[in-house]
Amino acid sequence: MDILANLALGFDAASTPLNLAYCFLGVLLGTLIGVLPGLGPVATIAMLLPITFGLPPMAALIMLAGIYYGAQYGGSTTAILINLPGESSSMVTALDGYQMARQGRAGTALATAALGSFFAGTVATLVLALFSPPLATLALSFGATEYFSLMVLGLVASIVLAHGSLLKAIGMILIGLLLGLVGTDVNSGVQRFTFDIDNLADGINFVIVAMGVFALGEIIRNLEHGEASQTVVNKVSSLLLTREELKRIIAPVLRGTALGSVLGILPGGGAMLASFAAYTIEKRISSTPERFGKGAIEGVASPEAANNAGAQTSFIPMLTLGIPSNPVMALMIGALIIQGIQPGPAVVTEQPELFWGIIASMWIGNLFLVILNLPLVGLWVRLLSVPYHLLYPAILLFSVIGVLSISNSTFDVTMLAIFGVIGYVLCKLDCEPAPLLLGFILGPMIEEYMSRALQLSNGNFLVFVEHPISAALLALAAFALAMVLWPSFRKTREVAFQEDA
């Protein structure tokens, strides 16, 4: 009954008019920056941080948290409508969401994303309330070896993301791995593939690669066809889900929520993995995997639930351990410190009102988001009827502004243009960009964790199988690989995928 009392305390604290107002302001801002390509929550929160100094700590945190999970909502909107994932987590949504939009089902896809996210947000709030302390222990049980094996599993599974040629998918992953190596190696400090350009010393930003190969490549390709092609997207069907569609998304949303809640807790990339792991699983267990990548509603529902659940459970290590699991959480910790609150294990006991208030505000914020987003679906969909000769320059302009805002560097804008061309070439070659981006994200992490694990074990490779969690993950990866390579399985896979290719 403690939980009920605690939640009551939280809702009490979160529902003062001031806190409600800041919660609404936060999710509204979050939705807006999520919709604007490239402008991410990190830059926004950093800019707003000084404004929060004058606020009471709880209002400040509630607003900042709202910006973060609000951006997850908004990010999927552009991914679905214009194939422009603003964040790594909405990349997977673009795969089927954009296809749905092209088939005139943009409204359905957006509604699915909103409802899936709301459900996941509600469950994740309960998870936060009930299981924060034990789940925090899970975050700590993941060391370098475990992360290495988790990332290997992710990389193996990423092959499944492709729905064309297996060879091309592996080629894309390898190119992604190489792109990911650009920059300074964490473990040795050596600069690789930087060609003495200082701007490359920190590597290539994910947003630049994702925007370039997804959105810009798509825009260039569409220009080939002139205005005629837009009619495809202009057919707008109903905005809400049919009873049958609702039934189809229940199980995927549940699975996505569970997966996101667990993976979100892991600091260092866990939340990012959640959405794509959810997609992989849906495709694996589906009786009709060939629909994925062609507008499968499950391919939108599950990853959207996963990324929203993950975004919320990623607060657990921050609130209970004082460890930020991603740059946004690091900013929140900064905000707390400036407010005179030392984030860390003591927050739950010393500031129960703040702790439970933030948790309660997340559910309220999710409610705001659904109320805000569902009516907006119609408006967003109408955006698609804007003629391409107006829409494309606008997308380009916002993309450039977004990229420029990352580190105020025109070099990054040039990189965006280059990746746009690369995206177009890949399109023409029938190579899908999703495996490339996963290789790009996972490659450097695999390397970082592997060499750290080996440094810690004084070079003993057996650590990867001696640690039980790591061994289990590697066994899963080996199993997944065997499934792909096993000839008879591969045959059915090829039959399944080439039918529509």
Added chain:
Amino acid sequence: MKRARVFGAVVAVGLWAAGAIAAEYPTRPITLLHGYAPGGSADTIARLVAKPLSERLGQPVVVDPKPGAGGNLAAAAIARAEPDGYTIGLVTGGHAVAKGLYKSLAFDPVDSFEMVSNIVEYNFVLAVRTDHPAKTLQELLTIAKQAPGSVKYGSAGIGTTHHLTGELLNKVASVQMAHIPYKGEAAAITSVLNGEIPLIIASPVTIAPQIRAGKLRALAVTSDRRWDGLPDVPTVAEAGLKDFNVSTWAGIVAPKGTPPAIIARLNSEIAKLVADPEVKARIEGAVGGEIHTSTPAEMRARVAAETTRWVGVIKEAGIAQQ
């Protein structure tokens, strides 16, 4: 006599002109560049300084983060900027390290800049997990001597001041503690909390909560003075390594050739604004340090001395230049 009078007149005109520039300055917005991630402690300091500074100068002071290459991109941009007082920059301890880490730099950490004022100083903290056998720094160093390679320490990354402090400790104490680099302090703290590494060298503000919560035990702070935030923790020198004194800093610089009158104006405004108890408390809270302003000359001497020291440590530790 005549010559002296002419000379006097020239000086007087010069002073008057300088005074006029200083009196007019600033007539348009000032850019405060820095090379660290938005929201990090350097960015926070910049924003905490920019707000009252713009109120005092009557012109907006715009914080412009240009992260990349460990702050080098921004430092190069400051050095290149027009020396008219409308571009200034915030640099931190890493600024003095750059000369040792990179083969070619587009700037000299000391000679390419006019120093304005130091702002804040802070310690690093050496900490182990509470269940570690070492209760004091001496005990830890004994373990490191008896079983070389058993004590590994984590830091925020290769070539960070945290890492170099560890290498300096290795040298002064004649031990060989292996360095494990992380991507930022949070990852290193997680690793020491779950027992992957025994020792961490971290900034006070990120590690103090874990120490207060009893998860980690602080063995020492690295400067020659104890830190108010953890008053029971001895300095490295108190723990037996005489003259060991490392603290890091953040300060304001301007491009070489910025008129002295403008530098003097900025210096005095900064000294006044950090004297405000609220600003002082916020900056000190943001980094876990102490406000410490300086004259331009003091800051120049400090940065030059730091540069020499860290270049030496980097060479001796055999850290490869990039």
